Amino acid sequence: MKFTEAKSKxxxxxxxxxxxxxxxxxxxxxxxxxxxxxxxxxxxDIMEELQISRGNTSMNLRALMDWGIVFKEYKPGERKEFxxxxxxxxxxxxxIAKERSRREIKPTLRVLQDISAIDGSESSxxxxxxxxxxxxxxxxxRADNMLxxxxxxxxxxxxxxxxxxxx
Amino acid sequence: MKFTEAKSKxxxxxxxxxxxxxxxxxxxxxxxxxxxxxxxxxxxDIMEELQISRGNTSMNLRALMDWGIVFKEYKPGERKEFxxxxxxxxxxxxxIAKERSRREIKPTLRVLQDISAIDGSESSxxxxxxxxxxxxxxxxxRADNMLxxxxxxxxxxxxxxxxxxxx
DNA sequence: TAAATGTTTCAATATGTTTTGAAAGTTTAA
DNA sequence: TTAAACTTTCAAAACATATTGAAACATTTA
Numbered sequence: 421m422k423f424t425e426a427k428s429k430x431x432x433x434x435x436x437x438x439x440x441x442x443x444x445x446x447x448x449x450x451x452x453x454x455x456x457x458x459x460x461x462x463x464x465d466i467m468e469e470l471q472i473s474r475g476n477t478s479m480n481l482r483a484l485m486d487w488g489i490v491f492k493e494y495k496p497g498e499r500k501e502f503x504x505x506x507x508x509x510x511x512x513x514x515x516i517a518k519e520r521s522r523r524e525i526k527p528t529l530r531v532l533q534d535i536s537a538i539d540g541s542e543s544s545x546x547x548x549x550x551x552x553x554x555x556x557x558x559x560x561x562r563a564d565n566m567l568x569x570x571x572x573x574x575x576x577x578x579x580x581x582x583x584x585x586x587x
Numbered sequence: 588m589k590f591t592e593a594k595s596k597x598x599x600x601x602x603x604x605x606x607x608x609x610x611x612x613x614x615x616x617x618x619x620x621x622x623x624x625x626x627x628x629x630x631x632d633i634m635e636e637l638q639i640s641r642g643n644t645s646m647n648l649r650a651l652m653d654w655g656i657v658f659k660e661y662k663p664g665e666r667k668e669f670x671x672x673x674x675x676x677x678x679x680x681x682x683i684a685k686e687r688s689r690r691e692i693k694p695t696l697r698v699l700q701d702i703s704a705i706d707g708s709e710s711s712x713x714x715x716x717x718x719x720x721x722x723x724x725x726x727x728x729r730a731d732n733m734l735x736x737x738x739x740x741x742x743x744x745x746x747x748x749x750x751x752x753x754x
Numbered sequence: 755t756a757a758a759t760g761t762t763t764c765a766a767t768a769t770g771t772t773t774t775g776a777a778a779g780t781t782t783a784a
Numbered sequence: 785t786t787a788a789a790c791t792t793t794c795a796a797a798a799c800a801t802a803t804t805g806a807a808a809c810a811t812t813t814a
Contacts, residue, residue, distance in 0.1 A: 423705055426716065429698065429701075430702050456715065456719050456720070458715040474774085474792090475773070479793085509723060513730070524604065535593040542590055544625065563745055579729065584751050586736070613803080639803075640804045641762090643803050755814100758813080761811095764805100770799105771801090772797105772798085773796105775796095777792105
């Protein structure tokens, strides 16, 4: 396979993966492009490379910066803004895990806690509901704790975690 | 909060969570409904409760059965088919993790392996690309292994994993 | 066998999301 | 201060995905 082909395949694959995980395609593609670029890229570069509009590029760069996985850079003598992706993959994964926990798991836990507070003696259906949602709360909350434990092992967390699990 | 309100809130929340994770809303809602129902439900029951069409119900029930987290049941004397959700939450999580690994992580690994096989000596850009995709392959493959290790601890895997991580 | 009961399929439609591009906004340099 | 260089915003348009519902299909019972 040629470099250009491999590059395009990588960007497409990363984009498709993003969609499956609720991240929009362009956002994932911009991230892919920045990740494999040895040099910071300008907005123009990105637009040109991915053939997308200025507005689209701008909005998705902002979203990536909100996630903390893309950074703005200034080059001396250049008025344009340049962008780079988090280069360390461990760090990248930690940031994504943290954000998803904050944006999705934590709010879900709050809802589960709220609704499992209903009166279970009202009916047997209510009792079953209460039991199930409590069980779910318990599970999700443990899973979230586990996630935190794993990603809090600053360096080389994947390797460290596997080691501990094998012991 | 009243039972009916709590129930509807649960179904809505589960549906929204599903969308964020690339699972369609109705599919997640049907699953939520079955999960909190003490009795198996018929297609009619589901249509009525969620106010959705027969076709939609049928397709999403099939998808849930493909995932192995909803089962078809027959009641003696009844001609209709009834449906139940996997009742054990640990088992539910294991099945979902397994399926996502199979459907998404494994194919991504194959692509990463393919594209990181390019000739890196062609240019410094190609070299950087090769290095990055190799690094990514390495990481994703370790993460997938970790996931497998975690979910292979049949019972109470969440608790077991936390214990090991604390030691 | 035909009628009744039930399920699946799929083209058309509705709904939801992303993308565009031009206008408005911002910053810099002279 | 004004013009030039650049970025952001947002309504409209394009695109993608989910949903409907009626017809086709399957199974059971009489």
